Amino acid sequence: MVNVVEVHQPMxxxxxxxxxxSAAEQTEAxxxxxxxxxxxxxxxxxxxxxxxxxxMPAQAVTAFIGPSGCGKTTLLRCINRMNxxxxxxRITQGAIRLDGVDINxxxxxxxxxxxxxxMVFQKSNPFPKSIYENIAYGLRIAGVQKRSRIDEAVEKSLxxxxxxxxxxxxxxxxxxxxxxxxxxxxxxxxxxAVEPQVILMDEPCSALDPIATAKIxxxxxxxxxxxxxxxVTHNMQQAGRxxxxxxxxxLGRLVEFGxxxxxxxxxxxxxxxxxxxxxxx
Amino acid sequence: xxxxxxxATYFVLACATFIFLNIAIKGSHTVFTSRAPFIxxxxxxxxxxxxxxxxxxxxxxxxxxxxxxKWKETHTEDVEATSIAYSAGGIWPCIVGxxxxxxxxxxxxxxxxxxAAIYLSEYSRETRFIRFMRVAILNLAGVPSIVFGLFxxxxxxxxxxxxVSLIAGWFTLGLMILPAIITASEExxxxxPQGLREGSLALGATMWQTIRKNVxxxxxxxxxxxxxxxxxxxxxxxxxxxxxxxxxxxxxxPWQVPKWTDFFFQGVMALPYHIYVVSSKIPxxxxxxxxxxxxxxxxxxxxxxxALTSIVLRERHRRRLSW
Numbered sequence: 001m002v003n004v005v006e007v008h009q010p011m012x013x014x015x016x017x018x019x020x021x022s023a024a025e026q027t028e029a030x031x032x033x034x035x036x037x038x039x040x041x042x043x044x045x046x047x048x049x050x051x052x053x054x055x056m057p058a059q060a061v062t063a064f065i066g067p068s069g070c071g072k073t074t075l076l077r078c079i080n081r082m083n084x085x086x087x088x089x090r091i092t093q094g095a096i097r098l099d100g101v102d103i104n105x106x107x108x109x110x111x112x113x114x115x116x117x118x119m120v121f122q123k124s125n126p127f128p129k130s131i132y133e134n135i136a137y138g139l140r141i142a143g144v145q146k147r148s149r150i151d152e153a154v155e156k157s158l159x160x161x162x163x164x165x166x167x168x169x170x171x172x173x174x175x176x177x178x179x180x181x182x183x184x185x186x187x188x189x190x191x192x193a194v195e196p197q198v199i200l201m202d203e204p205c206s207a208l209d210p211i212a213t214a215k216i217x218x219x220x221x222x223x224x225x226x227x228x229x230x231x232v233t234h235n236m237q238q239a240g241r242x243x244x245x246x247x248x249x250x251l252g253r254l255v256e257f258g259x260x261x262x263x264x265x266x267x268x269x270x271x272x273x274x275x276x277x278x279x280x281x
Numbered sequence: 282x283x284x285x286x287x288x289a290t291y292f293v294l295a296c297a298t299f300i301f302l303n304i305a306i307k308g309s310h311t312v313f314t315s316r317a318p319f320i321x322x323x324x325x326x327x328x329x330x331x332x333x334x335x336x337x338x339x340x341x342x343x344x345x346x347x348x349x350x351k352w353k354e355t356h357t358e359d360v361e362a363t364s365i366a367y368s369a370g371g372i373w374p375c376i377v378g379x380x381x382x383x384x385x386x387x388x389x390x391x392x393x394x395x396x397a398a399i400y401l402s403e404y405s406r407e408t409r410f411i412r413f414m415r416v417a418i419l420n421l422a423g424v425p426s427i428v429f430g431l432f433x434x435x436x437x438x439x440x441x442x443x444x445v446s447l448i449a450g451w452f453t454l455g456l457m458i459l460p461a462i463i464t465a466s467e468e469x470x471x472x473x474p475q476g477l478r479e480g481s482l483a484l485g486a487t488m489w490q491t492i493r494k495n496v497x498x499x500x501x502x503x504x505x506x507x508x509x510x511x512x513x514x515x516x517x518x519x520x521x522x523x524x525x526x527x528x529x530x531x532x533x534x535p536w537q538v539p540k541w542t543d544f545f546f547q548g549v550m551a552l553p554y555h556i557y558v559v560s561s562k563i564p565x566x567x568x569x570x571x572x573x574x575x576x577x578x579x580x581x582x583x584x585x586x587x588a589l590t591s592i593v594l595r596e597r598h599r600r601r602l603s604w
Contacts, residue, residue, distance in 0.1 A: 080483060087406050115485030125476030127495060138484035141494070187480070194484055 030057035033198060033228040034079060039094035041074055043086065047252065048074050051094070054247055054257045058197075061220060061229045063243035063260065065236065067275070070249040072232045073122075076200050079103070079230065080117040081110050098198070115142065118191030122203040124183040126175035126190075131158075131167050134175045134186055138194035153193050161189035162219050181212025188219065199223065201231040205238065217242050236276055240264050248272045301581075308578020311571045323371050324575055329530065329555075330370035332568055335362035343568075345369030367530070367559050368568040372576050374534060376583075378549030381535060382450050382526060383515050389455030390515075391508060394462030395497075398504075401463070402470045403492055422460035427520040429457045434524035445548040447535070450526025457521055458511040462504075465511075469503030470496060502598040509591035513584045519553040527554035529562070552580045 034056040041049035049071045056062040064072035074083065078096055081103060083089040095102045103113055115138075127134050135154040144150060154171070158164040163185045167178070175186055184204055191199055201220070205213040220229060220242050233239050239246055240260060247257040248271075256263060256272045267273045274280055314321050333349040335342055337360060344352055346369065349362065397418075405411045433453025443449045473496050481491040519527075528548040538544050560573045 082479065082483065085479070085482070111485050111487055114483055119479075119483035121476060121479060121483075123476055125474070125480040127477060127480065128499065137481070137494070138486075141481075141484065141486045141490045190480075190484065 030060065032056070033058035033099060034230070035097040035100075036075070036078075037095050037097070039075070039078070039096065040092040041071070041078060041083075042090060042092050044088040047092070049078075050252045052249075052252075052254045053094075054254060056228065056230060056245065058228045059224055059226070060244040061224050061231060061242055062245045062247065063239040064230070064232045064247050064249060065234075065239050065275070066249035066255075067280070068234075071252040072249050073202055075249075076202055076230060076232050079198070079200055080114050080119055082114075082119065084110065115194050116196050117198045117200060118194065118196035119200045120184070120187050120191055120202065120204050122206055124180065124187050124207070126178070126183050126186050128174065128176055130172045131175050131178070131186060132171040134190050135193045138190060142194065157189040157193040160192045160223070161185045162215065162222075163189055179212070181208050181215060184208060184212070184216060185219065188216075188223075192223075196227065198228045198230065201229065203232050203234060206234065213238070236278075248275060250275070304574060304577050304581055307570070307574035308576075308581075311575030312578055321371075321575075325371055325376070325579070326373050327371035328374050328532065328534075329367040329372065329572070332365045332368035333362040334365065334568065335360045343369075365566065365568045366563045367555075368572050372552065372555060372572070372579065374531065374550040375552045375555040375576065376579070377535060378527070379516055379552045379583075381447060381549060382454060382522065382551055383512055385447060385451035386454035386458070386515050387508065387512060389451050390458050390462045390511065391504075393455065394459050395466050395504060397459075398463050398466030398470055399492060399497070402467045403488070403496070418460050418463055421456075422464075425520075426457060426518050429453055430521040430524050432456075433521060438525055443546060445524070445526060445528065446546040447526055447549055448545040450522045450549075453521045453525045454515045454518065457518065458514055461511050461514070462508055465507035466500070466504045469500040469507070472503060473499045502594070506591055506595040506598055509587055509594065513587050513591075516580075516584060516587070517553055519551075519557050522551055523554055523557070527551045529554070529558045552576060552583075556580065 032055045036052055036054050036056075039049055039052040040047060041052075052071075052075060054062075064076065066072050077083045078091065079098070091104060095104065097103070098113070098117065101108065127137060129137070132154055135157050136150045139150050139153055144153075155164060155168075158167060163182060166182060167173075167186075175183065178186060184207075188199070188204075204220075205216050208216065217238065220231065223229060224244075231243070243260045245258065246260045246263040248255045248263065248267075248269075250271055256267060256269045258268070263272060264276060267276065311324055312321050313319055330346040333342075333344050333346070337356075337358075342352075348369075401411065401415070430453065433449055433456070437443050437449035437452055438445060441449075477495050477499070478491055481495040482488070486495070526548055528550055531548065531550055535544065535547060535549055538547060556573060556576050559569055559576065563569060
């Protein structure tokens, strides 16, 4: 019970980014968080991204849509350099800037980058540990040892991921015992615990039923007040519901990028319209 | 044709049954007794002694070395006794020696093997050199055990000057099962879902933190279970230890050393080597047969227990980790 009292204290901190956002809205010029510039990317000799350029604004949801194999996920994984793990995968040209800093510059620490850019995967991947330890993992590897601080972060993250009321009585239960939707929200909570600036979501709802999907979508809507969210989705309606900006990819090229409302009602390109209306893809 | 296949299978079964029954029946004569406590305690807890057999007043006496000397103190008559080496007493030092060899060599093999497997499956990229290395490791598994024995003798016993010692045996046996351990460890590491690694790295963990906290703990049960089968192999091999670690006879137990460092540099008796000695180095008769089959039976039971442990552990571990 003690930690519950403690947790309510840092609330003003939470409110801080919101004021920042309203300031941004007032000036009508959204701050650019992720700036992708003329990006070429290849797996070995197979080029999968061609001259992709787009600017993703802070505290907003950007959705990547497009048929399978069009490079959406590859681009998403470039933003936290997850592709570093794949043999022969590399950026052949162009750059990605996060908050103005080139993330592939040699002086950038990839561990630090990934702490700032969290990721939620297509297949929910809770660690086979307790719910509590799942959330605490990111903090522990960052060197946080103080029990009270971890307790606090666990509750805050679980509340942030709208999971607290469902799991607060069984924090020590194995995370694999949660339902699919809960597992995915746990993964979101785990990402929130290390307080990133950006959250990347790779088709977070693809394995979930409609009710769990609705919960995650609602959550994304709430999270964008504090975080910059980039999500990949195969579901057109979902992109329309949750995103502020939509990028349509086709065969490794960015076909169109703009405000979601505009892309869905009045796309500039014929290809975009065909895809959105379901004529192909 | 069907009958040919069927007969072949039955033939194998018959051979296996014959071997097991033969050892079990003859061995149980030595290991079990008709009187309480029904187990031949001497055989399991005493070192081997020389057996003396002689006729005394028309009665046939079978006395161990120690008993024979005591008997002589009370009897002044001159008797013509036949001495048969190793056929009295028991095999306790061999059981202890084999246990020590197994434990030590498993520690050596697991430490080197898991480290190598982590490098191969987590860090290394699939270059030509790594592929070559994998082939080399597989080939190592095919090297006959006597060659390992010679190698250990040349390197550890002679070149390092460790003499015939536990530590030389550990390294020789450890190297012998290294390929099996590496392969099993790599398989267990690969069985850990990639999602756990990515999830951990995406939270800002370093590669080593990810392996230590989120890969190895889930691979370890699998590694250990498959290693138990390696234990059976280590316990069973005679060739690698006959030049490097095993003594045919030693009076002191391994813990009876002047200083603790000597512990590593002493030779020990070992079950498979003892069986080899009693069945090929001394004249054969009904008395030596008892020791041979007794030791073989105990050995078989030990190896079976180890295999059983492996199966139980594996089943339990399969039920616990399912993703």
